[in-house]
Structure formats: C-alpha cells, structure tokens
Amino acid sequence: MKRHLVAAFVLWHALAVSASSLPSPGRGVNRSYWSEPTVQAEFQAWATALGTDLVTFQDGLYVAAVNVQAAVRAANAPFRQYLSVTNTAQSWKMFVAPHRFPTRLQLRAQGSDGSWAVVYEEGDDAPRWRGERFATERMRAAVFAWGWPQNKKRWASACAGFARDYFAETAEAAAFQCRFGKGASLSAAQVLAGERVKEEWVLERTVKRPAAR
Numbered sequence: 001m002k003r004h005l006v007a008a009f010v011l012w013h014a015l016a017v018s019a020s021s022l023p024s025p026g027r028g029v030n031r032s033y034w035s036e037p038t039v040q041a042e043f044q045a046w047a048t049a050l051g052t053d054l055v056t057f058q059d060g061l062y063v064a065a066v067n068v069q070a071a072v073r074a075a076n077a078p079f080r081q082y083l084s085v086t087n088t089a090q091s092w093k094m095f096v097a098p099h100r101f102p103t104r105l106q107l108r109a110q111g112s113d114g115s116w117a118v119v120y121e122e123g124d125d126a127p128r129w130r131g132e133r134f135a136t137e138r139m140r141a142a143v144f145a146w147g148w149p150q151n152k153k154r155w156a157s158a159c160a161g162f163a164r165d166y167f168a169e170t171a172e173a174a175a176f177q178c179r180f181g182k183g184a185s186l187s188a189a190q191v192l193a194g195e196r197v198k199e200e201w202v203l204e205r206t207v208k209r210p211a212a213r
Helices: 002-020 031-035 037-049 054-086 137-146 149-169 188-192
Strands: 103-110 116-121 175-182 200-208
Touching (some): 002 054, 031 037, 031 054, 037 054, 103 149, 103 200
Antiparallel strands (some): 103 116, 175 200
16 A cells, blocks of 8 residues: 555656646746847747748747647646645746847946946956955846846846945945946857947936935
C-alpha cells in the first residue's frame, strides 16, 4: 500500500511540474509590449518568412497566443494549489529573443546655474554615483524592466526615489533627471569598424527639488 501511495505521489508531482513547464505567452498577450522595436523587428522577420504582412501576422498571432494561454491555464488548474504550497511552479520564460534595441540608463543633476551634469550612466568609464547599487543583479534586472514602455509607473516611482537620495546628499542640486538612451545594437562588422550606437533619449523624467519648509 505504501509503495502505491509513493508511486501515486511521484506521478502527481511529475504531472504537476510538467503542466507548469508548458511554454506560455504569459504577459506577451498584452499587446502594449508589442510596440517595442525589438518585438516589431522579430514580428516583421516572421511575417516576411511566412509570406504575409505584419498586421495580418500580428492579429493571427494574438488569437493563437490567447488560445494557447487558455489551454495552459486549463492544464495547470488541477495543480495550481499544490504548486503554490510546495513552491515548485516553473517561472522561467522560454524562447526569448535577443533585445536588439536595448536601453541605457542615464541620471543627471541640475546645478543652481541651470546646467546639467551626468552623475550616473551605464557604460565604461562613465560617472558612477551610487555605482555599487546599480551594479547589483537585482538592480540590473529592475533597470532592464523599467526600460519597457508598459512599466512607466514603476519607472516614475524609481526615479523619484533616486532624486530623493541625490537631494539628500547634494544641497546644490535644483532638479534631478532620469532617462534612457535607446538605439539598435551594433552588428559584429559595425563593432569592428569602430561605430557607435546611435541613440535617442526616451522615457525622460525630471524631478524638481521640493521647496524648503
């Protein structure tokens, strides 16, 4: 009897983990994610390969993604409580494309004369205010997430926090600015030729120093 119970538990656990491991679109069914240049480039490549236009491909993909999402949720339904209690749900994302239009964080402070100075920037030999904080794995992951347009509220909250820290340390700062530079990743040939990424500044937010009380 004991062996039968152990076998039944092992089978149940294997089925639960297998169901939890099924690839799912996840938040990818939110079409606001699709406006990113990286995503659009991938979609265009697939649309061209399949001999269709981008709009038709995206509409068909959305319908397929919604159906897949529903099927995966139905497969997970019997095991959801068990996976939660045992903390064995599989949370990794599968088949992730390279980010071809990455963002690069820059923080600037405005002096009393109105001029702006960079206090932190991603990149070699760049200013590194609170560099040890931005070097942590957790912060790098957060910065990557903030660069996506659907995370504007989180990005605004993070920028306000950075501004509070800087104002507390530097009495001369009149304002603090957070922004991302976005540009297409260079090809191997472009890197060898010494070309630089052509960026534009996006998701810019400025926080003024609160008035003294």
